Amino acid sequence: MPILYLTRLEHFNAAHRLFNPGWSKEHNELVFGKCANENWHGHNFELFVTVKGSPSPDTGFIVDAKLLSKIINTHVIEVLDHKNLNLDVPFMEGKICSIENLVYEIWLQLEHRLPDGVRLHSLKLAETPRIFVEYFGE
Amino acid sequence: MGEKVSVFREEHFNAAHRLNNAKWTELENQRIFGKCNLPNYHGHNYVLIVKVIGEIDPETGYVIDMKLLSDLIRDNILNKFDHKNLNLDVPEFRELNPSAENIAVVIHNLLRPLLSEHLSLQIRLYETPRNFVEFPAV
Numbered sequence: 001m002p003i004l005y006l007t008r009l010e011h012f013n014a015a016h017r018l019f020n021p022g023w024s025k026e027h028n029e030l031v032f033g034k035c036a037n038e039n040w041h042g043h044n045f046e047l048f049v050t051v052k053g054s055p056s057p058d059t060g061f062i063v064d065a066k067l068l069s070k071i072i073n074t075h076v077i078e079v080l081d082h083k084n085l086n087l088d089v090p091f092m093e094g095k096i097c098s099i100e101n102l103v104y105e106i107w108l109q110l111e112h113r114l115p116d117g118v119r120l121h122s123l124k125l126a127e128t129p130r131i132f133v134e135y136f137g138e
Numbered sequence: 139m140g141e142k143v144s145v146f147r148e149e150h151f152n153a154a155h156r157l158n159n160a161k162w163t164e165l166e167n168q169r170i171f172g173k174c175n176l177p178n179y180h181g182h183n184y185v186l187i188v189k190v191i192g193e194i195d196p197e198t199g200y201v202i203d204m205k206l207l208s209d210l211i212r213d214n215i216l217n218k219f220d221h222k223n224l225n226l227d228v229p230e231f232r233e234l235n236p237s238a239e240n241i242a243v244v245i246h247n248l249l250r251p252l253l254s255e256h257l258s259l260q261i262r263l264y265e266t267p268r269n270f271v272e273f274p275a276v
Contacts (some may be wrong), residue, residue, distance in 0.1 A: 015154035039223035042154040042181005085177035
């Protein structure tokens with residue numbers, strides 16, 4: 001059976017700041033610059049979710065794209081959209097809100113929620129059109 | 139009389155905001171503004187397109203020196219808006235809701251006095267790749 005990859009693109013708009021509570025205000029500003037602004041700033045984030053599997057002989061699908069969208073929306077987008085990532089998101093509590101940490105936590109939210117026969121292959125999270133991270137579960 | 143030409147400069151800034159009308163109750167704000175009213179702010183990658191219309195200067199071949207326009211936008215808009223909380227950090231929005239419409243008007247009014255009166259100015263502001271506004275409307 002051939003293995004194929006299917007990608008779903010979702011987006012959310014959120015506020016955040018980069019801040020390490022173990023450091024002084026000055027050291028945070030030195031390392032994170034304007035990203036440490038205590039009153040937050042924000043982005044239009046884009047999340048590319050790629051899953052891997054073989055098409056079902058009955059549907060021709062690896063996974064029903066609508067079902068995949070529903071899983072992503074319920075467990076990730078509704079939790080993050082129009083929120084403050086530092087204050088409002090349980091799975092980011094106590095973590096620095098970099099896109100690196102965020103993409104890893106999103107992986108943990110999705111990995112075990114996919115239907116049988118389909119696996120999470122990669123996540124790509126873009127903070128701006130010019131900065132993005134990728135995670136392959138390693 | 140020289141030919142009239144429009145020139146455009148595209149810039150971007152990332153900022154947090156929320157929509158809230160201080161004269162309304164919390165419930166009314168939630169009803170009208172929905173998740174844009176959430177108390178801990180959210181954010182966007184704003185894309186700003188500044189359009190300047192004028193006659194070509196026969197000496198330079200320019201409508202406006204684009205380096206000068208770029209410096210004006212950086213010094214007067216980006217330094218004020220980028221990685222900021224529009225509600226808390228930008229004095230123009232202390233009493234004014236930072237909707238895309240109002241942000242476009244504020245940007246226009248900050249830049250207008252800095253340009254020669256022979257030049258026309260129009261602001262296009264993208265809050266997301268799908269929502270954008272123009273001021274003045276023509």
